Amino acid sequence: MTAPTLPMTPEDGWTLDNLPDNLPKHTELIRGVLVMSPQKTWHMAIIRMFDRQLYDQVPDEYALLFEMAVRRSNRSAPEPDLSIVRAGAVEADKSIYSPADVLVAAEIISPESEERDREDKPIMYAAMGIPTFWLVERGADLAPIVHEHQLYGGAYRLMRTHIGHLQTEIPFSMEVRLEAPKL
Numbered sequence: 001m002t003a004p005t006l007p008m009t010p011e012d013g014w015t016l017d018n019l020p021d022n023l024p025k026h027t028e029l030i031r032g033v034l035v036m037s038p039q040k041t042w043h044m045a046i047i048r049m050f051d052r053q054l055y056d057q058v059p060d061e062y063a064l065l066f067e068m069a070v071r072r073s074n075r076s077a078p079e080p081d082l083s084i085v086r087a088g089a090v091e092a093d094k095s096i097y098s099p100a101d102v103l104v105a106a107e108i109i110s111p112e113s114e115e116r117d118r119e120d121k122p123i124m125y126a127a128m129g130i131p132t133f134w135l136v137e138r139g140a141d142l143a144p145i146v147h148e149h150q151l152y153g154g155a156y157r158l159m160r161t162h163i164g165h166l167q168t169e170i171p172f173s174m175e176v177r178l179e180a181p182k183l
Contacts, residue, residue, distance in 0.1 A: 006034045015074045016096070026067070030120070032075040037113040043081070045181035046108050046136060046144050050082055053176045062103070062172060063087045069096040070105065072128050078121055080105040082134070084171060099128035103171040106134035108144070122149065122156050132170055139163070142180035 006027065007020050013032020027036045047066055058064050063085050069077040077096055082104075089101035105125045107117040117135065125133050133156050135147040146166050149156035160168070166176040 006036055009033055013075060016071065016077060017074065026079070028069065028079045029075065029077045030116075035116070037110060037116075040110055041183055042138060042142065042181065043108050043110050045183060047081060049144070049179075049181055050106075050176065054174060057172075057174045058084070059172050061087050063090045065090070065097075068094075070099050070102055070125075070128060070130070071096050072099070072124055076124065078124055080121075080125075081108040081136075082106040084132075099125075099130055102128075102130045104132040104134060105130045106136060106146075108136040109138065126151055126154060126156050139180075142183075144178050146176075146178060 006024070009032070010018070014029055014034055015032065016029065019029065023034065024036055026039055027034055051064070051066065054064050065083045065085055067079055067081060068083060069079045070083070071077050083097070083102050083106065084104040085097055086101045086103070089097060107121050109117045122133055122135070129151065131151050133149040135149070136144050137147070139145045143164065146162040147158055148160045148162060148168060150159050150170070162178060164178050166174070166178055168174060
């Protein structure tokens with residue numbers, strides 16, 4: 001199996017206006033450069049776990065989305081693994097959302113994206129004004145650990161680390177069992 005290749009970056013970088021068609025899945029536009037992060041099995045299993053457990057808990061005024069981009073600028077549209085957005089912003093053919101509509105952005109750390117997920121993306125999401133950021137990492141037993149951050153003064157502050165059980169009221173009351181996935 002051959003890994004997909006990305007097109008050469010133009011001299012002045014890519015923008016949302018000049019992106020090529022048919023980009024591989026999990027390709028993000030970050031500062032004018034296309035970045036691809038292939039998904040591993042654990043990563044996909046954690047996305048499915050959140051989907052299964054949160055689906056019925058999401059109130060009608062919100063929507064749970066996966067791998068949808070958030071427009072920071074014409075040169076950057078990072079793609080959180082999971083986001084909670086205002087339901088009124090959701091459209092069937094939409095793939096890029098306004099930061100004003102995003103209440104939670106979550107990144108599930110993979111080895112190939114760890115630096116971006118821990119360092120770059122929280123800075124980008126904070127600059128966009130997204131109120132809550134979750135950083136999800138793999139525990140020693142494969143169970144996810146969720147670090148819940150809140151935006152204060154333009155930067156995220158760690159509020160809680162959830163091990164075994166995520167329970168929060170922000171942006172709505174929710175509970176998620178943080179168990180090792182069946183792989």
